[in-house]
Amino acid sequence: MTDTLETGARSAEKRSVSSQIFPGDKTAPRAATSWLRSLPTGLSESRLADAELCLDELVTNIVRYAWSDGGAHTLTVSVERAGGEVEIAVEDDGLAFDPTAAPLAPIPHTLDEAVPGGRGLLLVRSIAPKLRYERRGDVNRVAIAFPL
Amino acid sequence: MQIEHDDLEDGVRMIRLKGRLDLEGAEAVDLKLTSLAAVRKGYVIVDLEAVEFMSSIGLSVIVRVARALSAREGKLVLLQPRPNVADVLVRTQIDQVIPVCTDLDTARTTVLAGG
Numbered sequence: 001m002t003d004t005l006e007t008g009a010r011s012a013e014k015r016s017v018s019s020q021i022f023p024g025d026k027t028a029p030r031a032a033t034s035w036l037r038s039l040p041t042g043l044s045e046s047r048l049a050d051a052e053l054c055l056d057e058l059v060t061n062i063v064r065y066a067w068s069d070g071g072a073h074t075l076t077v078s079v080e081r082a083g084g085e086v087e088i089a090v091e092d093d094g095l096a097f098d099p100t101a102a103p104l105a106p107i108p109h110t111l112d113e114a115v116p117g118g119r120g121l122l123l124v125r126s127i128a129p130k131l132r133y134e135r136r137g138d139v140n141r142v143a144i145a146f147p148l
Numbered sequence: 149m150q151i152e153h154d155d156l157e158d159g160v161r162m163i164r165l166k167g168r169l170d171l172e173g174a175e176a177v178d179l180k181l182t183s184l185a186a187v188r189k190g191y192v193i194v195d196l197e198a199v200e201f202m203s204s205i206g207l208s209v210i211v212r213v214a215r216a217l218s219a220r221e222g223k224l225v226l227l228q229p230r231p232n233v234a235d236v237l238v239r240t241q242i243d244q245v246i247p248v249c250t251d252l253d254t255a256r257t258t259v260l261a262g263g
Contacts, residue, residue: 026171026172026175027172029170029171029172029203030168030170030171030172033170033201049232052201053201053203053232053236056170056171056201056203057203057204060170060171060203060204060205063171064171105240107241108241108242108244108245109244109245110245111211111214111215111218111245111246112215112218113245114211114214114215114242114245114246116208116211116212117208119204119207119208119240119242120203120204120205122204122239122240123203123204123236123239123240126239127239
């Protein structure tokens with residue numbers, strides 16, 4: 001795992017970036033959210049709880065669905081504080097997957113209609129004030145942002 | 149993730165979950181919760197008071213157990229979720245199909261009323 005911290009000026013405003021690499025297995029969601037909580041993001045507890053849930057959902061999706069070869073993989077989480085908001089980005093080299101466009105679970109009217117799956121993205125899309133996806137070469141990059 | 153249970157005198161089974169109901173937590177309790185909920189009368193209260201965090205994967209375990217109980221005319225009721233856990237139930241609208249109660253008496257009455 002790596003951890004880097006830069007504080008300073010690419011622009012006039014104060015900016016800080018931290019990033020961490022996690023194994024792409026079932027331990028990643030808990031490790032990533034615990035790491036997020038250890039950072040001095042400046043987010044209120046309420047927004048940090050929202051960010052924690054969204055990060056957990058994004059990382060869970062990656063470790064469950066991104067890779068089909070059964071091999072060892074990693075994912076990278078970066079947290080950047082700039083411009084009055086905190087952006088959390090998750091990168092993986094798995095199958096291309098756009099969480100901003102994927103279908104959501106239908107809203108259930110009965111328990112029978114409450115099918116498994118799709119609720120993680122529903123939560124992310126309903127909670128994160130900003131959600132962006134890019135495919136950069138062989139890498140998925142999903143970024144969510146929360147105001148300070 | 150810890151899981152405990154008590155059988156109340158009216159045939160209701162109370163299952164208490166404790167910890168983080170995330171991917172690891174869901175995997176840790178899935179089989180045990182499914183097994184504990186397979187009680188004869190099918191009246192189950194799942195106490196969430198000590199669940200500090202719940203993601204969609206944890207919610208899916210609960211939904212699956214609730215559906216299994218409903219299929220055999222039992223019922224699952226959730227008790228005392230913390231605000232962040234209750235928020236997940238509301239945003240996914242699972243609170244519309246699985247009763248969520250804030251006190252034990254109401255939970256018992258609700259679960260015994262059947263599906």
